[in-house]
Amino acid sequence: MSRIKDLQKNLFGGTTSNARQFGMIFTLVAIVLIFQIWTNGLTLRSDNLIALFQQNSYILILAIGMLMVIVAGHIDLSVGSVAAFTGILVAKSMTEWDLPWPAAIVFGLAIGAVIGAWQGFWVAYVGVPAFIVTLAGMLLFRGGNQFIGNAQSIPVPEGFREIGSGxxxxxxxxxxxxxxxxxxxxxxxxxxxxxxxxxxxxxxxxxxxxxxxxxxxxxxxxxxxxxxxxxxxxxxxxxxxxxPISGIILVALVIAYSFYTRNTAGGRHIYAVGGNSRAAELSGVKLKRVNFFVMMNMSVLAALAGMIFVARSQASGPQDGNGWELDAIAAVFIGGAAVAGGIGTISGSIVGGLVMAVLNNGLQLQGVGTDKVQIIKGLVLLLAVAIDVYNKSQGRFSIIGSLMRPFRRDDSVPPASPPDAEREPAKAAVSG
Amino acid sequence: MRKFFGTSVVAVSAAAMLALAGCGSGRDGDSSSSGDAAKGFAANSLIGVALPAKTSENWVLAGDLFSNGLKEAGFQADVQYAGASTTVADQQAQITAMTTKGAKVIVIGATDAAQLATQVAAAHAAGAKVIAYDRLITNTPDLDYYVAFDNFKVGQLQGQALLDGMKAKKPNGPYNIELFSGSPDDNNAGVFFNGAMDVLKPEIDKGNVVVASGQKDVKQTAIQGWKAEGAQARMDQLLTSTYGSKELDGVLSPNDTLARAILTSVKGAGKPVPVVTGQDSEVESVKSIVKGEQYMTINKDTRNLVKETINMVKALQAGDKPQVNDTESYNNGSKVVDTYLLPPVAVTKANAAEAYANDPKLAPLTK
Known part of the structure; x- marks a missing residue:
């Protein structure tokens, strides 16, 4: 085995399924360095790094939950609305019902759990596709936010602001x-x-x-x-x-959920369900319970993300949560998750989210308008997933390998052939 | 194996060196305390302008005026609009980026006035002055100045124009009028109404002006959501209940949209057109004024508002205190903000051509 392969295999604890993530880490480092030079050192200045984490912690928290939803083969479009709905209720609970802020945080998480149980029920026990359930939830809870808040902004007290801006x-x-x-x-x-x-x-x-x-x-x-x-x-x-405190919450969640998805039976079941739900069920995985759990967990994390955003903004407003679901989904796919489910890691999604965040931040530091930023982010998302699909159709993830490919191309390999798809979860199970 | 061990030791030390080289200086940012700003700043400094999404022509115009005006004044301008869907988060990130880039003054047209306090505090701590443009930013002690049109004055002008207009049509009173006000959840709606009542109340008390329906309370006159159909329905009702035989002389309307709805209602009932006030210089209303239907509107010229804001930036650059003309009315919940209020201009058929001479969109309508 050549030293480069040795390095690639072992440096980031990865085998082939992790090579994509390995590639994304290098992409992230490259983007950071490019912007560091382009902005004359502003990108890595401490105040900018702190702002970067504060600005994106809530999206990255959503990405953790979204990764698990996507790995299980679902999608959740309602996260932004759930976050906004929780945000307005929590803000009201503190300003109008005089709930102390620690109690308000518990209250907010409870709202998330109830909403999650509602959505999980429809997905897991009734069998309505998650896309439809959460599309309904997106409308339902957005309307709820406006109904409760009268389309007004409600400020939150000092202590509560710590979780977002402390x-x-x-x-x-x-x-x-x-x-x-x-x-x-x-x-x-x-x-x-x-x-x-x-x-x-x-x-x-x-x-x-x-x-x-x-x-x-x-x-x-x-x-x-x-x-x-x-x-x-x-x-x-x-x-x-x-x-920032919001960053500490994020890091704690990343460590906890990485451990859960990599090292526990419950976490591995999510991959099993996403890889082949029929096979998983036959081998004793409680399908409904796993589906219920991932949907419910997502809404709890959305509630937390909503509270962190409200705390950072110092007020809950009618615009909260607009478009968050798309940012979270983009982070997960850039981070190497498969659209069909069964593949993806928490750390990959975080790296994917950071790629988008650094891109956004760097372009803003350069004074590029939001119109162009959106165009660039759209292209990055498309390219990242396209490279993944292309590499998979070659049956290998190695970038170096794909450069050599033209000399020994085998056109008969269909993209993501069935045995491939079935093998992946097992591989992921070994490497995480 | 041993050979590689050596390589890794080198790598470790390299990583450590990199880390230390990057941060050897310890805490940065101490030098830029807010005290320095009192002495002014370099003439080619960066000025940040954060505006809401490009949903109305007014903001697009303001952005262009800011870029050109600031550049003419020798500054570097960074004018940013919030995106269409994630407005608040975008604006927060943009203000933070401007702070990081070392902007000396940040002008903010808030997309949500209550959700920017954290970013304003960070900008202030980094030594930037923060000016709220058109919309007051609430619940922050770190906002430095506020520039806007005088909304109380808008109400006063509407009240005065209503009296003048009725007098021109019918030299002697008493005059029958009806009152309309804006959406109850809009802070400005109350300010407009109080301004107008400031002028009308003495006349009503004298009996010279009569609110024939008796509906004088702001709760009765309010139109939820500034909705045209709401105003039209209320006017229909008033005409049926009160103006069977009486003549309606004037209607106080807070803006142009409601004014046109009121006129539609009156015309539908086949009554003579009363004196109706307005605000915002909407194209349809300017046409209506020229035609002699709506009596007046208010012109809040974005050009003047931007010019005044840039004047403030220039004063700050020179180290002077910018000119303000109101240091007690605008409490944002944490402090009373020093404010420069621009006078709005009342426009009737008589002065429309003159008032819109500089406006490429409205000027042709007045010819």
């Missing part, structure tokens, strides 16, 4: 950085190293092919380097700013 406190000695952010970065670096050591131990215990030492170290070095860079950047913003 920062970590300043404490400890004056290091010239935000100490809380530095500690978070340190914890993340330690976690990465610990995980790598654990993984090596497990492989040795299982008598598996050990990952070459140099790759382990290189992987740790890259990750620790990125974490150190990010931590220092986020910690060096204006006094009073740090890694």
């Amino acid at each position: 920062f970590l406190p300043e404490f400890g000695p004056n290091t010239g950085y935000n100490n809380a952010t530095l500690l978070l970065g340190l914890a993340a670096a330690v976690a990465v190293v610990w995980r790598e050591i654990q993984a090596r131990k497990t492989r040795r215990a299982m008598d598996a092919d050990p990952v070459p030492m140099w790759i382990s170290i290189l992987r740790m070095a890259v990750m620790v380097g990125v974490i150190a860079f990010a931590a220092l950047r986020f910690a060096s913003g204006r006094v009073g700013t740090s890694f």
Whole structure:
């Protein structure tokens, strides 16, 4: 095995199904570097990075739930309306019914759960396609938002705003950085190293092919380097700013849901259902329960996203949530999920969301109007998925490989042939 | 294997170096505290202008005027419109981007006046001055100035024009009038009505002007959603209930759309056309005024509003305090905002040609 293949296989813990994600990470890095140069260093300046996370945390939270919905073979068009509906109710609960803000957050999540149960019921137990159920939900809850809010904006109190626009406190000695952010970065670096050591131990215990030492170290070095860079950047913003609280919520959710989808039976069932629901059911997966869960989970996350947006905007308004579903769906597909279901990862969707976010931010820093930004984002979405489809029709994901392909093209391979589709979930199950 | 070990050590140190080189300076942004702005800023600084989506001609015109006007004044202009569907989020991101780029003044025509406080606070903390254009941004102590047309004055002009118009038609009173006001959920609707009543109330008290239906309360006169059909229905009703034999001399209408609906109703009932006020200089109403049906409208010239805003930016650049003429009326919920109010202009058939001389769309209608 050549060293490049070795690297590709092991550096990001991936086999072929992860190579797309590997490609997206490089795309993301490339976009960041291009804009960093083009905007004369504004892109990676700490205040811009902080703003980038605050601006997009709610979309990325939606992308987590959307990934699970799409992997299960469904779609959810109602997330923006659910977010807006929750937002207005939560704002009202605090300003008119005098609910304290922590109770209001619980109230908001409960609304999300109830809406999710409603949509999950129709999808899982009645069998109405999710596209229709959530299209109805999109109208239903958008109307609900306007009915309750009278198309007006309702402000939210100080404490509640923290989840959308808050920062970590300043404490400890004056290091010239935000100490809380530095500690978070340190914890993340330690976690990465610990995980790598654990993984090596497990492989040795299982008598598996050990990952070459140099790759382990290189992987740790890259990750620790990125974490150190990010931590220092986020910690060096204006006094009073740090890694944003909405970003911390996002990171916690990404870790929790990545673990759930990769390492637990419940999470693997979602992939099984999306890959081949009939086969999954025959092998004992409770189909209805999985479908109910992904739809309900999506609405809870939409409620959370709605609250974070309201907290950041300091008011709930009639425009909240417009078009969010499309941003979330785009993030998931750019991040390598398959339209047919069964394939995709949380981290991939986050990378996909970040590609869109950085693109948006960089173009805005350049003063490009929203009209052109939308055109560019549309083309990026189309290209990203087109490359995926093309690569799949070649039966391989490698970009380098596809460059060599013309010399040994085999036209008889149909795009996404059935055995391929059935093999994928199993592969994903190994690699995550 | 050992060879690669060496490579990775190099890689580790490279990554560390990269990280440190990027951030060796520690906290940035400390230097740009808001105190500096009082001394002015460079003449070629960046000025950000964030406007709502391009849904009305007025905003498109304002954007063009801002780009050209700011460039003529020597500034770099960054004029942005919110997108059509995700307006609030777009505007928030645009204001943040302008702050990051180091804009010295950010002019905001808010798409939702209550949802921009976080971005305004960040801009203020970075040393930028924030001017609310046309729409007051609420619930933030960090808004510096507000530029708009004087809406109370709009009401006063409407009230005065109503009196003048009736006097021109019929030298002596008492005059029978009816009152209409805008949508109850629009803050401005009440301001217009109070302005008009400021002029009409003394005449009503003297008995010179009579609201024949007796419906004088703003709750009775309001037209939900500024809807034309609402105004038409209410006018139909009033004509049936009150004006069987009496003559209707004048109607206070808060804007042009309602004014035309009122005129439609009166004409439908076969009554003589009363003196009807309006606002906004809508094309159809300007035609109606020239034809002698609607009596008056209000001209709020976007050109003047933009010009005044740019004057404010120039004053800030020079380190002066911009001219304001109202320091007590506009409380946004957190503070009273220093405001420059422009006088609106009342337009009747008599001065229409002069008032719209600079307006390429309306000027031909007055010839």
